[in-house]
Amino acid sequence: ETGVTQTPRHLVMGMTNKKSLKCEQHLGHNAMYWYKQSAKKPLELMFVYNFKEQTENNSVPSRFSPECPNSSHLFLHLHTLQPEDSALYLCASSGRTSGQNPDTQYFGPGTRLTVL
C-alpha cells in the first residue's frame, strides 16, 4: 500500500459513455498527477495539480477532463472516448523538498480502461 488509491481498478466503457476515475492520496502531499501508460510507450504525463491548481496540461484531448476539488482527491472525467484511449491510467502524488521543489512521486495501482 503506497497511500495512493484509485477506483475503479478496471473499467470497460463504450465510446458514448461518460465515466469518472477517482484517485485519493493519504500522504499529505500537495501535488497530484494523472499519467497514461500504454504498451511499449513511456508513461505520458497528462495533468498536474498543485494545491488544487492545474500546473500542467500536456496537450490532452478535451474528452479527458480533470477535476481536483482538494489536495487529496483527483478525478478524471471521461466522455466520448476512442478505442485508442484504452490504457492503464495511473495517479501519483508528491510532496515538496526543503527547497520547495517537487519530491518523489508515489503511484497508485492504476485503472485499466478498455474502450469498446
Add this chain to the structure above:
Amino acid sequence: AQSVSQHNHHVILSEAASLELGCNYSYGGTVNLFWYVQYPGQHLQLLLKYFSGDPLVKGIKGFEAEFIKSKFSFNLRKPSVQWSDTAEYFCAVNNRGTYKYIFGTGTRLKVLA
C-alpha cells in the same frame, strides 16, 4: 523535445550476474533523476533518486546509480542480481522547479534462478 532513452527493453540474466541498465536524457537545464521499479502485480515504487551532491546514489535492495552530467546519463547498476529483482525498471527525469516529469519506456528484467 525532451526525452528519456532506455536502450535495453528486455534483459535476461542469471542469478548473481551483474546488471547495468542505461538511461540517457535530453535536457539542458537542471534536473532531478529517478529510477522506479514495478514488480509483477505491484505499484510503481521508487528505487533511488538523485537531486544533488554525490553523483553516485544508493537505493534500496543493493541498487545504485551514477549521474554523469557530461553524458546526460543516469545508469542503474547492481553487482549481483537475484530472482526477486525480476521487474520492470523505469528511468524518469524532472525539470527542477517544475512539476514536469518525463519517463523512459522501461526495461523488463528477467532473472533466471
